[in-house]
Amino acid sequence: MDVTVIFTLLLICSLTEAQLQQQPDPNSNSYLKPAGSHVEAGNPSEHQQTCTQDINAVLREMSASLAGLKVEVKYLQKENEAKTRELELLKQQDQAKEKELELQKRELDKLKQQDQAHEGELITIKASANITKNQVEALRREGEVKQVAFSASLMDSGYGDVGPFNAKTTLVFRRVVTNIGNAYNPNTGFFIAPVRGVYHFVFHIHGHGHASHPTGAVLFKNGERTFVAYEYQPSHFASTANSITLLLEVGDVVFLRQWENTRIYDSDSHHTTFSGHLIFTM
Structure with missing residues (x-):
């Protein structure tokens, strides 16, 4: 509601x-009740x-x-x-x-x-590893090259004299005892430098004493004459020696030549020898 x-x-x-309130009071005189009518008045309250x-x-x-x-x-x-x-x-x-x-x-x-940083680091590490590997390989090769040494005697077997000759003649030391790096060729008598560096060479020359034929040899670098070993006496055995230190470039050739009109002796005791080795690279 x-x-x-x-x-x-x-x-x-x-x-x-x-x-x-508008209805007339029944007790009032003015209220007239018609004859014969019946009206009931309700109670207002x-x-x-x-x-x-x-x-x-x-x-x-x-x-x-x-x-x-x-x-x-x-x-x-x-x-x-x-x-x-x-x-x-x-x-x-x-x-x-x-x-x-x-x-x-x-x-x-x-x-x-x-x-991404790790990928970059990995790439760098791989590159460094490759560089290191290449460096190691280069060092290994360089180490192999740095190991240069040889020693040889004049005769491979037997004994006897070599010479005399009318001109300087290349000596070929055929009995090779040591040839690390294979820089010495026993067929030509040439030592060829495999790497730039400082080398040391030693040569011993032995001969019979003779009034007309001394004993001697000279060491050449390429076509240049360097040090000489020479001995003269009319009788008995005679020996001479010399050594030299040279700075060689790759491909330089070092060898010995017998002096003209000389005799050189060797036997299975290896009296006449030629040796050399690399001291350090440059």
């Missing part, structure tokens, strides 16, 4: 009361009481409805507040999730950068 019904009831009660009771009933019903509405409103308010708090909590959780997601994204970006 709404407010319109209440106003309608109030209006009806007001009109009824006004009609009752009874009508007013009935109207008041209806209004009170409506008011009680309205009060009860209003109380129920208030309770429902409070319940809805509480529910709304709970929903609001829940929504706020969800918002906070969502913000926390967003922050966590952003943190994870930054962490992922950081990991990607680290991964």
